[in-house]
């Protein structure tokens with residue numbers, strides 16, 4: 001029986017490394033479809049990722065480029081239309097199986113489920129994207145493994161604001177001290193810590209290596225597998241090759257019941 005009662009997962013960069021080869025590609029496909037000559041290369045997209053939320057990111061780009069729409073075009077409608085097209089392209093990309101779950105994710109989800117530890121999601125991305133990722137990159141029915149999926153525009157403020165984690169905790173009906181959060185980015189770390197989730201594991205992703213994860217008691221390069229050991233950058237796995245529930249329980253205890 002575990003003291004920790006739930007794991008709250010971020011999606012992009014944590015469940016799967018989606019940004020560079022998923023979202024970015026889908027944005028560019030939506031821009032091309034709309035007849036725009038905008039192209040977000042890997043480097044530019046990396047800078048734009050400082051802004052969470054796809055619509056907000058398009059806005060930031062338009063501001064940076066000084067894009068002015070004609071007097072009869074409503075910017076919100078314009079951005080919302082582009083973003084809907086991007087989501088369609090992103091889901092189609094996931095359907096090809098192009099974006100696998102990260103190393104160790106399916107194993108840890110399965111272990112938690114078998115042990116009766118509840119699962120939740122707290123993400124900035126659009127709910128449709130979460131369903132598609134779990135369906136096409138996970139396994140059938142994986143979406144139902146999660147008691148709570150808090151995603152997208154359901155909260156007024158996106159990460160690094162704590163809103164989405166606060167909502168996930170409310171919907172779980174649990175206090176932060178009963179949970180462990182898993183994230184990949186500095187914005188996500190700020191959000192989780194802001195919601196009181198001190199038991200927090202970061203797995204660095206393609207765009208977040210070397211970011212400022214101050215306050216996170218554990219930072220890994222991935223969750224790991226028996227044949228693909230994880231490397232601890234902050235904290236330690238006690239000699240284990242991968243992060244499992246026992247390691248999460250130790251982390252939880254070290255944060256909330258320090259000796």
Ligand code: XBP
Nearest residue numbers: 010011012052053054123124125126
């Ligand atoms: C990361 C985000 C999202 C995605 C794009 O989400 O900031 O905006 O980059 O998805 P997470 P949308 O909290 O899971 O790391 O275009 O649907 O916003």
Ligand code: MG
Nearest residue numbers: 010012013184
């Ligand atoms: Mg993320």
